[in-house]
Amino acid sequence: MRRICALAAALLMLFSLAAASGEDGAAFVMAGCDTSEYRRDWNSNLFFARMREQTGVSFSFNQFYNKDDFSAWKQGLTPDSADLPDVLFKAALTPGETRTLYERGVLIDLRPYIQENMPNLWALLEEHPNWKASITQPDGAIVALPLICPIQANNILWVNTDWLSALQMEAPTDAESLTAVLRAFKTGDPNRNGRDDEVPLTFTGMWDLKWLLHAYGIIMNDYGLFCDDRGVVTTPLTTDAMRAGLTWLHGLWSEGLIDASGFTAGESLRRVTDETTVPYGMALSNSVTSYLPSTQVSHYAAVSPLEYGGTAVYRSLLGEVTPGTFAVTCRCSDPAAVLRWADRLYSEEGCFLARSGLEGEEYTLGSDGTWRWAYAGDDLVRKVYVTAVIGDDIPVPGYIPVSYQERYAGDPVVHRQVQQSVMVAEVSRMPCPMVTFTKEEAERLAEIWPPIARYIEYSLTWFVTGDTPLTDETWAAFEAELTELGMPEVIGIWQAAVDRYEEAKR
Numbered sequence: 001m002r003r004i005c006a007l008a009a010a011l012l013m014l015f016s017l018a019a020a021s022g023e024d025g026a027a028f029v030m031a032g033c034d035t036s037e038y039r040r041d042w043n044s045n046l047f048f049a050r051m052r053e054q055t056g057v058s059f060s061f062n063q064f065y066n067k068d069d070f071s072a073w074k075q076g077l078t079p080d081s082a083d084l085p086d087v088l089f090k091a092a093l094t095p096g097e098t099r100t101l102y103e104r105g106v107l108i109d110l111r112p113y114i115q116e117n118m119p120n121l122w123a124l125l126e127e128h129p130n131w132k133a134s135i136t137q138p139d140g141a142i143v144a145l146p147l148i149c150p151i152q153a154n155n156i157l158w159v160n161t162d163w164l165s166a167l168q169m170e171a172p173t174d175a176e177s178l179t180a181v182l183r184a185f186k187t188g189d190p191n192r193n194g195r196d197d198e199v200p201l202t203f204t205g206m207w208d209l210k211w212l213l214h215a216y217g218i219i220m221n222d223y224g225l226f227c228d229d230r231g232v233v234t235t236p237l238t239t240d241a242m243r244a245g246l247t248w249l250h251g252l253w254s255e256g257l258i259d260a261s262g263f264t265a266g267e268s269l270r271r272v273t274d275e276t277t278v279p280y281g282m283a284l285s286n287s288v289t290s291y292l293p294s295t296q297v298s299h300y301a302a303v304s305p306l307e308y309g310g311t312a313v314y315r316s317l318l319g320e321v322t323p324g325t326f327a328v329t330c331r332c333s334d335p336a337a338v339l340r341w342a343d344r345l346y347s348e349e350g351c352f353l354a355r356s357g358l359e360g361e362e363y364t365l366g367s368d369g370t371w372r373w374a375y376a377g378d379d380l381v382r383k384v385y386v387t388a389v390i391g392d393d394i395p396v397p398g399y400i401p402v403s404y405q406e407r408y409a410g411d412p413v414v415h416r417q418v419q420q421s422v423m424v425a426e427v428s429r430m431p432c433p434m435v436t437f438t439k440e441e442a443e444r445l446a447e448i449w450p451p452i453a454r455y456i457e458y459s460l461t462w463f464v465t466g467d468t469p470l471t472d473e474t475w476a477a478f479e480a481e482l483t484e485l486g487m488p489e490v491i492g493i494w495q496a497a498v499d500r501y502e503e504a505k506r
């Protein structure tokens with residue numbers, strides 16, 4: 001009896017030691033990628049130290065600095081890998097990597113843990129079933145956690161408000177008034193230099209130009225597809241509205257109202273660095289600064305999405321959910337603990353901690369609720385970016401409330417861009433939801449889609465330029481060739497994925 005008690009006491013000690021190492025030592029191993037140009041070190045970064053204080057969960061790190069190295073390493077992981085970590089953070093998992101590592105048994109299904117251990121994320125997913133469906137695998141598992149950010153970069157139609165004022169015109173509201181504005185830009189010398197040097201609207205390639213088709217009620221994803229509110233997937237490419245929209249674009253092209261070099265020169269080639277001469281009346285771009293110096297930002301406004309038949313519809317490029325930012329492996333002894341850690345990032349506090357640090361330390365809060373950095377220039381880099389926060393171009397898991405972006409008052413250019421993006425986002429939606437494909441579906445799409453994509457790109461371009469005159473015959477041939485190349489199968493694959501997505505929302 002005494003021996004048993006002694007053994008029990010020894011075991012108890014072991015357990016309490018293990019628990020203590022969870023408080024102070026590195027209980028879990030985290031692997032991830034940080035591409036910050038300052039080579040931030042996660043071992044000394046204040047974000048992880050503060051998270052440890054707040055959650056009692058600590059990590060040692062296998063930190064990568066190069067996205068390609070990280071990706072190659074991830075793809076080689078097996079359940080037996082000697083360097084298999086407990087979690088992947090800033091994991092940058094592509095849908096294919098997530099699926100493969102899950103099927104291989106490297107990543108585990110987090111779904112059974114979320115409700116109990118992640119109250120912040122659970123509340124968001126309950127409130128937004130579409131977000132939950134977007135991160136749900138074909139078999140119902142949730143393998144990787146997302147970054148949720150309702151205001152992301154989008155392709156926006158910007159208009160030069162100085163030119164509108166010079167011509168005493170209002171911003172366009174539909175295809176007809178857009179055409180009228182472009183004509184006035186071309187002929188009315190709005191930059192007042194006495195020369196015919198205005199480019200009414202600039203764009204880069206057919207991909208950009210397709211965004212103008214929202215003026216004919218058309219939005220499509222990059223597979224040329226649209227999913228209606230009932231969950232039915234179709235292609236707008238062969239509709240009458242599409243034909244009318246292409247005819248309209250051809251008219252703009254023939255009149256010289258859209259940039260003649262739009263199909264041939266890249267964005268960077270047409271970027272203007274001269275601060276004084278501005279050639280562009282309108283531009284399709286995520287930011288005015290793609291084409292113009294940042295001093296021009298205040299002279300452009302986002303065009304409110306144009307109306308067609310009384311309503312406006314606009315494509316959201318990235319949606320609200322970026323999947324694949326955090327995952328747990330089969331090696332992790334306590335998934336609940338690491339998920340409780342991650343759940344902090346789905347609160348407003350956690351959002352600030354990861355991206356802005358602490359109030360009074362790295363940022364300050366104004367009486368009106370706006371926030372700004374406590375440092376500027378080199379100090380901002382040294383004391384904030386390198387040592388206290390973890391943002392870079394690799395998505396950090398968590399939730400970025402719109403208010404976090406709207407309340408940033410440190411840079412008027414950024415503030416204006418956010419305001420404009422919020423306005424466009426209010427009438428934007430993804431043409432098709434963010435879905436997950438099975439291995440078979442993904443492989444089949446990779447096989448049949450590229451030639452169809454090329455055919456669509458060329459055909460639409462030639463309809464716009466008139467190299468292919470748009471007639472009953474050429475339109476019928478376009479439709480027939482799309483079918484021949486396998487567009488119906490593409491639609492079928494997407495429909496199956498959307499059906500599962502709709503199921504996962506319930």
Ligand SMILES: [Ca+2]
Nearest residue numbers: 189193195197
């Ligand atoms: Ca001029």
